Each structure stands twice: as C-alpha cells, then as structure tokens.
Amino acid sequence: MLNLGLALAAPSLIARQDQGAVDKKLVVGAAGQILSFQFDGKVFKSISAVNETGKSASWMIFKHPNHLYAVDENSNTLRLFNYDPTTGKLSDKPVAEKTGSPGVVSLEFSLDKTRLLGGSYSNGTVDIWDTSAADGSMKFIKNVTLTGDILNPKQTTHRAHQIVPDPSGRYFAVNDLGGDAIHILDSKKDYTITSTTAVAPVGCGPRHGGFLTANPAPGALPSHYVVLCETMNLIKLYKIDKQADDTLKLTAIQSESSYGPAFPPANATTAAAGELTVANNQRDIYITNRLSGNETDNVSLFTFQHQDGKARIDFKSQISSGGISPRMMSLSVDKDQSIMFVANPMGANGIVALQRNQKCGSLSPLAAVVNTTISNQPGGFGPQFVLEIPAKST
Ligand SMILES: *[C@@H]1O[C@H](CO)[C@@H](O)[C@H](O)[C@H]1NC(C)=O
Ligand SMILES: *[C@@H]1O[C@H](CO)[C@@H](O)[C@H](O)[C@H]1NC(C)=O
Ligand SMILES: *[C@@H]1O[C@H](CO)[C@@H](O)[C@H](O)[C@H]1NC(C)=O
Ligand SMILES: *[C@@H]1O[C@H](CO)[C@@H](O)[C@H](O)[C@H]1NC(C)=O
Ligand SMILES: *[C@@H]1O[C@H](CO)[C@@H](O)[C@H](O)[C@H]1NC(C)=O
Ligand SMILES: *[C@@H]1O[C@H](CO)[C@@H](O)[C@H](O)[C@H]1NC(C)=O
Ligand SMILES: *[C@@H]1O[C@H](CO)[C@@H](O)[C@H](O)[C@H]1NC(C)=O
Secondary structure: OOOOHHHHHHHOOOOOOOOOOOOEHHHHEEEEEEEEEEEEOOOOEEEEEEEEEEEEOOOOEEOOOOOOEEOOOOOOOEEEEEEEEOOOEEEEOEEEEEEEEOOEEEEEEOOOEEEEEEEEOOOEEEEEEEOOOOOOOOOOEEEOOOOOOOOOOOOOOEEEEEEEOOOOEEEEEEEEEEOEEEEEEEEEHOOOEEEEEOOOOOOEEEEEEEEEEOOOOOOOOOOOOEEEEEEOEEEEEEEEEEEOEEEEEEEEEEEEEOOOOOOOOOHHHHHHHOOOOEEEOOOEEEEOOOOOOOOOOOOEEEEEEEOOOOOEEEEEEEEEOOOOOOOOOEEOOOOOOOOOEEEEOOOOOEEEEEEEEEOOOEEEEEEEEEEEHHOOOOOOOEEEEEEEEEOOOO
C-alpha cells in the first residue's frame, strides 16, 4: 500500500508521477468563491479567483463555447458566468442571474443542452430552464414538485439532492434524500415525474447516484441504477425495466455498506456518505465516505459485475481523500479518465488529484492543493466542487 496519509499531508503541492503533456483546466466551487486552475499533472496553477462572499457555488455545469452556470445554494439564484475553456479565465461577475427554487445543489443538461435542470435541496423541487439561446441566457419554464411521503425521519421536506441524466437522453433520475425515493422524470412527457421508487430501509437518505449499462450500445437505455444513501451509508443497486407505458420500473437487487465489509467508520454517528461517480467503462463506481471520524475520509471503489443476466456490485479498495468531508469528485475528461479530482471542504488538502489505474480502477495519490491556498474564510469551508472543462466540445 502507498503511504497516502503522509504523502497528502505534505505542506506543499506534491506529485508522485510524471504525466507527459497534461494540460487540464478546472473550475472549483468553494465557500465564497469560484476559482479556476490549470493542472499539468503535478502542480495546480491559479488562473482566476472570483470573490463572492456569502454565496456558495456548490455545483456548476458548462456549455460551449463559454457558458458556465453556477448554483448559489445559499439563495435562489442561478448564475451564468463567462468562462473561456482555452485560457481557463472566468468573468469576475455573473453575466446573467435568474431566480428559481431556493437551495439548488445540482445542475444537469438535456442531451442537446437546450434544457437545464436544477435540483433543490431546500425546496424539494426541480427547476426546468430553457438554455437554447446562443448567449446562454436562462428562461424559467417551470418547477416540478417532488411528492410522496417524507420517509426519512431526519428530514422535514423532500430534497432533490441530485439530478442524474440517463445516457440515452430521455430520462432523469432525481435522488430525494427527504422522501427516501428515486423519482424518474421523462423529457418526452414534458419533464413530469412518471415513476417513483421508495429506497428502503426507511431513513436511507439517497443522495447521489449513477446509471449503469450492462451491454453498452449507442442510445441504449441503461440496465441498472446505483444510489448512495447518505443517512445510512449504504450503496444500493437497482435493475431497470422499461414498462409498456414507457415508465421505468426500478427493482432493488443488492444493498451493501458504503464502507465495504471490513472498514467501519471510527464514528458511525457522524458518518454521511456523499458523492458517487460511475466511470465510462461502466464497471468502476467511486463513492466518498464522509465524516468518518478518522484523520481523513476515504474514496472507495466498488465494481459493477454482470454475467448471465445477473448483476452485482463489490467493494474493491479505498484510499484517503486527503482531507475531510469530500463532497464532490469528478473524473478527468481524457478518454481513459486517468485522473480523479476530489474536493474536500475540510481537512489538510482542498483539491486532490488521484491517478486512476485503467486496468483495475484503483486510485493512487498524484497531487494536492493545501486548504490554505483555497479557503478565503479562516476556519471555514474550503472547496466543495471540482470539474475539468475540456477546451473543445466533444
Ligand atoms: C470579497 O468581497 C468582500 C465584499 O463583498 C470583501 O469584504 C472581501 O475583502 C473580499 N475578499 C477578497 C479576498 O478579496
Ligand atoms: C414553482 O412554480 C409555481 C407555479 O407552478 C410558482 O408558483 C412557484 O413560485 C415556483 N417556485 C419557485 C421557487 O420558483
Ligand atoms: C418551496 O418554495 C415555495 C415558493 O418559494 C414555497 O411556497 C414553498 O413553501 C416551499 N416549499 C418547501 C417545502 O420549502
Ligand atoms: C479509522 O478508525 C478506525 C476505528 O477507530 C481505525 O481502526 C482505523 O485504523 C482508522 N483508519 C485511519 C486511516 O486512520
Ligand atoms: C462522534 O461524533 C459525535 C459528534 O461530533 C461526538 O459527539 C461523539 O463523541 C463521537 N463519537 C466517537 C466515538 O468519537
Ligand atoms: C481508509 O482506507 C484505509 C486503507 O484501506 C483504511 O485503513 C482506513 O480504515 C479507511 N478509513 C476510513 C475512515 O474508511
Ligand atoms: C487546514 O489544514 C490544517 C492542517 O494542515 C488543519 O489544521 C486545519 O484545520 C485545516 N482547515 C480546515 C478549515 O479544515
């Protein structure tokens, strides 16, 4: 095993490996600021820093040529910034701002990027925006209210924690932490909810998830859905069956501890699983186990296996996130998805780059940015979102 804790605690930028010609441009959302960086495989260089005291861009999404949309989870505004993906430069103010639901924490586009969906944690709604204009401006179309029983006893309302687009483009899953449910929105039915699946046991708290496809084919509907429950630290696998009326039926087939079989958290009371990322190979599933009570938190790898119509997920390995409470992570946009970028709001390292082994999916330390480089709020939260933006549209 590599000495992760020590490597990542070093009080400077660190690197373990030469990368050849790596030139990645990243946007980072932190409390009170939006930052952009260049990463050369070893060192993160600051490009832009937008000061927005009191605001929190905990989620962002990009549309070419230069439209960067950012939530402010502390208010009800959706913001549009100009971002040049070639230079990595960010406008120092939003170029447009619109009012929607309060506390939006997740944004996703329709396949053609003419619609933008925002999931509200505070309000249990999903905002639908028209983003078809060439200047990127947003036109509010409607909001969709999540309904059903509020099952999670720790919650008082529905919470649209994440919107997950299905790769075929038609459906969106909405993980509802308050309602202990996965709602499916159908873009061909005016973005209405056409089915809802309860996520057992009561109090599970589904937070983030991903679609999986056992037999990938262009435009194919995914065969499975995997969801990470924050409140109970469970990872759950569902089989997807499309019904005659085009609704999706989700059937639970497996449930595992997000910590795997042998590594329980030091503090089960505070533990709250966070992010889930599925690699393009449709095999590797990465999750973050947050607030474990240990010196740092971990990123864990599960793999999706399927044979003879039977599918399952298995815990494989884990690695230190280099900090505490890793809220969001994302894979680099190169074909091999060779790097995992992790955002730690607390702890020694704010942004951490982990090298991804394509063969087995395991992660190893590559580089990090210490928290003081990023946090402009002493004792406050550091980065919570990190995303590579490709220079060219794919
Ligand atoms: C950010 O802006 C606020 C006022 O909005 C100001 O008080 C603060 O000093 C600024 N911080 C930095 C790092 O520029
Ligand atoms: C949601 O839509 C309804 C109308 O359907 C509107 O009254 C309400 O203000 C909207 N809520 C938000 C937060 O935009
Ligand atoms: C959602 O927002 C609307 C409009 O601001 C408000 O009327 C409603 O009470 C809110 N619902 C919840 C559950 O917060
Ligand atoms: C995490 O905490 C558990 C229980 O206290 C302990 O067994 C384990 O060694 C800790 N791991 C790390 C990396 O500190
Ligand atoms: C777990 O965390 C809670 C909340 O911070 C704390 O009160 C409790 O003492 C911790 N338990 C352990 C075993 O460290
Ligand atoms: C993190 O992973 C290491 C290596 O497997 C393990 O020793 C440790 O217990 C894990 N810590 C947590 C909090 O899961
Ligand atoms: C920043 O890292 C140092 C250790 O390098 C730690 O003592 C401090 O608590 C961290 N700050 C935050 C806000 O987590």
